[in-house]
Amino acid sequence: xxxxxxxxxxxxxxxxxxxxxxxxxxxxxxxxxxxxxxxxxxxxxxxxxxxxxxxxxxxxxxxxxxxxxxxxxxxxxxxxxxxxxxxxxxxxxxxxxxxxxxxxxxxxxxxxxxxxxxxxxxxxxxxxxxxxxxxxxxxxxxxxxxxxxxxxxxxxxxxxxxxxxxxxxxxxxxxxxxxxxxxxxxxxxxxxxxxxxxxxxxxxxxxxxxxxxxxxxxxxxxxxxxxxxxxxxxxxxxxxxxxxxxxxxxxxxxxxxxxxxxxxxxxxxxxxxxxxxxxxxxxxxxxxxxxxxxxxxxxxxxxxxxxxxxxxxxxxxxxxxxxxxxxxxxxxxxxxxxxxxxxxxxxxxxxxxxxxxxxxxxxxxxxxxxxxxxxxxxxxxxxxxxxxxxxxxxxxxxxxxxxxxxxxxxxxxxxxxxxxxxxxxxxxxxxxxxxxxxxxxxxxxxxxxxxxxxxxxxxxxxxxxxxxxxxxxxxxxxxxxxxxxxxxxxxxxxxxxxxxxxxxxxxxxxxxxxxxxxxxxxxxxxxxxxxxxxxxxxxxxxx
Numbered sequence: 297x298x299x300x301x302x303x304x305x306x307x308x309x310x311x312x313x314x315x316x317x318x319x320x321x322x323x324x325x326x327x328x329x330x331x332x333x334x335x336x337x338x339x340x341x342x343x344x345x346x347x348x349x350x351x352x353x354x355x356x357x358x359x360x361x362x363x364x365x366x367x368x369x370x371x372x373x374x375x376x377x378x379x380x381x382x383x384x385x386x387x388x389x390x391x392x393x394x395x396x397x398x399x400x401x402x403x404x405x406x407x408x409x410x411x412x413x414x415x416x417x418x419x420x421x422x423x424x425x426x427x428x429x430x431x432x433x434x435x436x437x438x439x440x441x442x443x444x445x446x447x448x449x450x451x452x453x454x455x456x457x458x459x460x461x462x463x464x465x466x467x468x469x470x471x472x473x474x475x476x477x478x479x480x481x482x483x484x485x486x487x488x489x490x491x492x493x494x495x496x497x498x499x500x501x502x503x504x505x506x507x508x509x510x511x512x513x514x515x516x517x518x519x520x521x522x523x524x525x526x527x528x529x530x531x532x533x534x535x536x537x538x539x540x541x542x543x544x545x546x547x548x549x550x551x552x553x554x555x556x557x558x559x560x561x562x563x564x565x566x567x568x569x570x571x572x573x574x575x576x577x578x579x580x581x582x583x584x585x586x587x588x589x590x591x592x593x594x595x596x597x598x599x600x601x602x603x604x605x606x607x608x609x610x611x612x613x614x615x616x617x618x619x620x621x622x623x624x625x626x627x628x629x630x631x632x633x634x635x636x637x638x639x640x641x642x643x644x645x646x647x648x649x650x651x652x653x654x655x656x657x658x659x660x661x662x663x664x665x666x667x668x669x670x671x672x673x674x675x676x677x678x679x680x681x682x683x684x685x686x687x688x689x690x691x692x693x694x695x696x697x698x699x700x701x702x703x704x705x706x707x708x709x710x711x712x713x714x715x716x717x718x719x720x721x722x723x724x725x726x727x728x729x730x731x732x733x734x735x736x737x738x739x740x741x742x743x744x745x746x747x748x749x750x751x752x753x754x755x756x757x758x759x760x761x762x763x764x765x766x767x768x769x770x771x772x773x774x775x776x777x778x779x780x781x782x783x784x785x786x787x788x789x790x791x792x793x794x795x796x797x798x799x800x801x802x803x804x805x806x807x808x809x810x811x812x813x814x815x816x817x818x819x820x821x822x823x824x825x826x827x828x829x830x831x832x833x834x835x836x837x838x839x
Contacts, residue, residue, distance in 0.1 A: 301430035301434075306437075310335055310338055313360075320343050320376075324458045325369065325396030330462075344745055346368045346376035347716075351720075353392075355717035357384065362441075364384075364390070369396050371408075374393075379710055385450050387707040393421075397457040400428045400459060430461070436454055478615075479622055485623065488623055495564040497563045498562060502569060503567075503571065506535045514621050519536070525638070534697045543643075544645070549575060552648075565590045569595065586606060592606060592608045596616070661832070662808075670731060673816060674731070676699075681714050683715070684711045712741035722754035722756050732759065739791075758800070760828050761831050762788060765785055766783075767833060800824045801824070803825070815827075
């Protein structure tokens with residue numbers, strides 16, 4: 297193995313478990329690309345667009361808990377990858393974006409394709425660093441790994457000039473040591489025990505920090521031991537099984553008014569592993585800002601987040617998984633009649649809100665029927681990768697995620713996420729069944745990345761909802777400017793022919809009676825399958 301500075305950087309990444317990178321090549325980081333040849337334990341996934349490479353890295357970081365790595369060239373490449381950095385920041389996902397840079401001798405001279413990345417990424421990345429000496433590359437990689445994974449996980453940007461990648465360098469093998477878990481004092485834990493024991497109408501709001509190994513099981517065990525109803529935070533439907541009677545819904549974009557009214561009657565809120573942003577708090581109205589009406593326990597492993605907007609009665613800067621394990625009751629507490637009634641009421645409200653709809657359409661299919669069929673037919677090891685758009689609303693509201701089923705969706709609302717995320721997931725978890733659900737708008741942003749499913753023999757089921765429209769924008773347009781359609785209609789290609797040209801088995805769904813048969817065949821297939829669903833705006837526009 298050579299001993300260049302690029303090797304030193306990759307050696308640190310590989311020592312800390314990085315086994316895959318997603319890239320679009322560029323002449324500004326040829327030294328790193330050359331060094332990758334000497335690391336057979338790091339797989340290079342060549343992508344067709346920097347946005348696709350970035351989304352794959354975001355999904356991979358979410359799946360592993362290690363930073364997903366995207367490598368792109370300077371200027372245009374870095375600009376294309378910006379959407380992934382924003383998504384990683386919004387979704388709290390560890391990610392490292394490596395950008396090749398112009399030679400250091402030309403820095404700050406407004407050279408060809410030069411960008412000041414500190415200015416460009418400073419507000420959305422946790423750290424932006426541009427080393428100017430070869431000896432700094434290994435240390436920069438080590439620090440990037442630490443910062444991306446501690447506190448609130450997020451993106452880090454490393455900018456490496458092309459002329460400091462090939463010099464002789466020492467090859468450190470530094471390995472990260474996880475921070476020792478912290479917990480509240482014994483006295484605080486006792487107080488929390490008493491608080492939970494005496495509460496008659498508690499509500500647990502569960503966030504993404506429970507996605508780590510053992511987190512979901514710990515959350516389930518805690519909720520069951522104390523008989524506490526669980527509402528998941530925005531797009532975290534898979535952190536608690538919806539088949540459990542204690543699951544009472546999502547605090548997302550569209551909970552029912554009856555659910556919200558009931559939640560507001562709670563006397564204790566356990567906000568665990570959630571940042572309590574504007575969407576789960578319904579515009580900072582639940583819990584009320586700044587001092588909630590209920591007793592608030594807010595647990596998150598970042599002191600910037602705890603107390604940022606809400607004044608908690610118990611602000612706990614610690615790992616929520618460690619907290620719920622520490623709060624396990626020694627004996628199962630006796631359940632009061634008021635608590636039983638409270639749980640049954642919240643569950644009934646959720647079931648009413650999540651009842652499958654019947655939507656008459658003038659032509660095409662109601663996409664929610666495809667979602668329902670997938671919910672019924674999907675195997676226990678199913679992962680649903682969802683793009684952004686109105687087509688996804690039935691997934692969030694109606695899909696019954698079972699205990700081992702998973703959801704990958706962008707909290708940032710970024711279109712184009714679905715296809716790359718599905719590829720990253722299938723690469724990471726070939727033992728699971730991967731289904732990608734995407735609208736016609738989002739698919740044409742990054743759908744070209746599905747060629748990787750063919751190249752790597754990934755049996756992904758791609759389901760495209762085609763209504764010839766940016767439907768989520770059209771809904772708002774029709775509400776604000778009725779009858780005045782502008783900029784939201786789409787002229788689409790022949791999606792089935794397009795998929796066939798990629799070498800993917802393709803189907804078109806236009807009739808309800810064909811849904812089950814086509815979906816069953818797709819789920820059983822050992823190679824990629826593409827399904828275009830001809831749907832209709834009638835199911836999404838106000839009636």
